[in-house]
Amino acid sequence: MPEVTLNTEFEVNLKPYNTFGLPALARRLVRIRSEADVRRVVDHPDYGRAPKFVLGGGSNIVLTRDVEAVVLKMEIPGLRLLEEREDAFIIEAGAGVPWHELVRWSIEQGIGGLENLALIPGTVGAAPVQNIGAYGVELKDRVDSIEVVDLVTGRRALIPASVCRFGYRDSVFKRSDFGGLAGKSVITRVRLRCPKPWQPVLGYLDLERKMAETGISAPSARQIFDWVCEIRRAKLPDPAVIGNAGSFFKNPVVSAEQCRDIIDRDPGIVHYPMPDGTVKLAAGWLIDACGWKGKAVGGAAVYERQALVLVNRGEARGAEVVTLARAIQESVYGRFGIRLEPEPILL
Incomplete structure (x- = not known):
């Protein structure tokens, strides 16, 4: 060719x-x-x-x-309502569409279900790879199917959500093990299922605070969208102003017994009980407790307002980001016995 x-x-x-x-x-x-x-x-x-x-x-x-x-x-474009079923709206988006643009578009169409995922950076095609999530919703909760093209044969395939092997910040598209698709196929379009009737997801502390502050006990999808945008803008730096990759570490998941041991030593630790009996710990709290907020290695630093975010203060190089991240990992492991796992891919 x-x-x-x-x-x-x-x-x-x-x-x-x-x-x-x-x-x-x-x-x-x-x-x-x-x-x-x-x-x-x-x-x-x-x-x-x-x-x-x-x-x-x-x-x-x-x-x-x-x-x-x-x-x-x-850079594949395209946003459309593919189908309206009795129980759901099915939205299709090209892999190159900015994720937040899709969320905003869905709200403008009167379709709720993605509002908790507002303002997450990146593109639609990358969202399933990482199984993005925020404020009580993960992408796996909304995926209908993923369109891919095989990088060896060039054949198109439509992969249903049930075989995507979604996990916490994980999927079949991120794995290169047996059956994994990393490096073997590329996502070209994503189909999302927004359930009918719409039900708000509000069981997150920041959203509960917004309801208390505003006196709105039954917010609309648009209201939740606006709240999530406000919360994220207050906590996280705009990549267009300060270089960053959002949350740098995954929130670690530990057993209930491990969590009790940590609470005995650090009663203030932020933690979230999970349905399966495990407990998710706030990685940002662990990092902050180790005194890393505002610390730097060369041009790479821990964001002053959110310890979970590493930033580029100007002319940082990738090696400086990695050095800082590893120092944080060692510090958290030394104090809490927990190994933090980076969310971004280190290339």
């Missing part, structure tokens, strides 16, 4: 394409604007067999070096 059929760029600085604002070069970058573009890459005499790296909004990566793999920059 002649290279002219692909929208290819060479030696591309990826700094504008990752929300941390970290410098790295992509030797070859192909802009993917349709499923056909993926098949053209697969059929290409040079790119077809080459390693590939799928890049969405760059909100979940830490670049520590130049990227030798062929970068597939996902």
